[in-house]
Amino acid sequence: MVGTLLHSVAGSDAADPLDELCSRLLRISTDSDIDLDVALVTRELETRTLLDQLPEFIYVKDRRSRFVFANAAAGRNSRFHDGSDLIGKTDFDILDHGTARELFAIEQEVMSTGTPVEGREERITLPDGRLLWLTTSKMPLRNADGYIVGLVGISRDITERKRQDDRRHGHARLLEMIARGQPLRAVLDALVRTVEEELDGVTASVLLLEEGTDRLRHGAATNLPPAYTKLIDGIQIGPKVGSCGTAAWRRAPVVVKDVMTDPLWEDYRELAKAFSLGSCWSTPIMAPDGVVLGTFGLYSEAGREPTELEWELTAMATDIAGIAIERARNEDRIRHMAHHDPLTGLPNRTLFWTQFGRALHEARRENRKVTVAYIDLDNFKQINDTLGHAAGDEVLKTLSSRMARCIRASDLLVRLGGDEFAIVFSNPNHDDLGVLRRLQELRAGISRPFFIEEHSVVATCSMGVAFFPQDGDTPEALLARADRAMYEAKDMGRDKLRVAGGEGI
Secondary structure, three states: OHHHHHHHHHOOOOOOHHHHHHHHHHHHOOOOOHHHHHHHHHHHHHHHHHHHHOOOEEEEEEOOOOEEEEOHHHHHOOOOOOHHHHOOOOHHHOOOHHHHHHHHHHHHHHHHHOOOEEEEEEEEEOOOOOEEEEEEEEEEEEOOOOOEEEEEEEEEEOHHHHHHHHHHHHHHHHHHHHHOOOOHHHHHHHHHHHHHHOOOOEEEEEEEEOOOOOEEEEEEOOOOOHHHHHHHOOEEOOOOOOOHHHHHHHOOOEEEOOOOOOHHHHHHHHHHHHOOOOEEEEEEEEOOOOOEEEEEEEEEOOOOOOOHHHHHHHHHHHHHHHHHHHHHHHHHHHHHHHHEOOOOOOEOHHHHHHHHHHHHHHHHHHOOOEEEEEEEEOOHHHHHHHHOHHHHHHHHHHHHHHHHHHOOOOOEEEEEEOOEEEEEEOOOOOOHHHHHHHHHHHHHHHOOOEEEOOEEEOOOEEEEEEEEOOOOOOHHHHHHHHHHHHHHHHHOOOOOEEEOOOOEO
């Protein structure tokens, strides 16, 4: 029955179609068959009450796309108290012009052609800024004579479903980035953006706990002020270090709803004030073995506690960040193991040939010298035989550390194998005598006594030195020339330095 009344009202020019509908309902009670009319009115009112209970948005519009009827759900989601407040209005009165124009065109097409639209997804921004996703069906409304006088619309709110779908897709994209070996910084940046896209007025941040230290380093914060991220980069964790430093220290989430009053921010209050930070909620990022890898934090200008959605996104973000960080660290360890000696931690032969070749390439381009020294311990076999292989390993580690302290950042020290080492000097400002003087200091440092298991150990070495370009123009040729010079130094009585083609020192 409500459909019959709406059909006739839809074509009416009455100033208030709802008033007209109510008047018609009242006039029913004056008809001759009073019992039938009372039942009719009762059904109409019950129908309206029923429609108001439904979560779907149900509405009727006339040919000019004005609302003739709207249930309570449609009214509430259009900033009105109930559906009656929508009567006589159009989408241009409640939505932005672009959205309203698009919906008007669709509705006019439905009413002009008589072809319904079914299951169309609509993205609506409400006046209060909320984003709404709807799946909508719109059907032409005909009067008793079969003429189209308006349309009936039914919309279902699928915002939460879309949010969950977007979250799953975002989750999948991030995991795909990790699986494809994307750089950690790229994964963390994408993670921060994914979280921020779902939240309003919130900025996300990832800090990484530097391995072997208690300091947090910048990981990702695409929308935090760069000056702020720079100031907190390297901050030391502790029991009273804002939200992130404290969360890493406690190994538990920390919620600070007002940084201006919370004691955890006492030492950082002015910093937060300078960048308009009102609240900060941080959660530690944990590895499967319980090691803290970093923190995930959310900042808000408003002083408040996190919402349920923000907690949900934080849980997702910390899980994915943990996977990404752990994978990146494992890959770093694998790369390090592939190119470094497991005992001494020095670069191995594989890395030596690569970096030696690069040094020669740059030397040719810049017309400068490169020096390579081949070093062999003189009495290492005797140490192994006397003190055992475990003690021999300690000797190698001790002497490797001594040599590493004697070279510069531009030099390359490698363990070739056993008790043999090589050093490549590629400093563009070095001269031959200066390099030889440094090698003599290194040789003297190696021969200083040290103790292993209460045994005094003295190790000496023989060195051979070759120069690029006069002694060879390839890594292989130069190392071979330095190797021969080293054996010549051993033949001279050991604990000597021999220059290729020259005299021993």
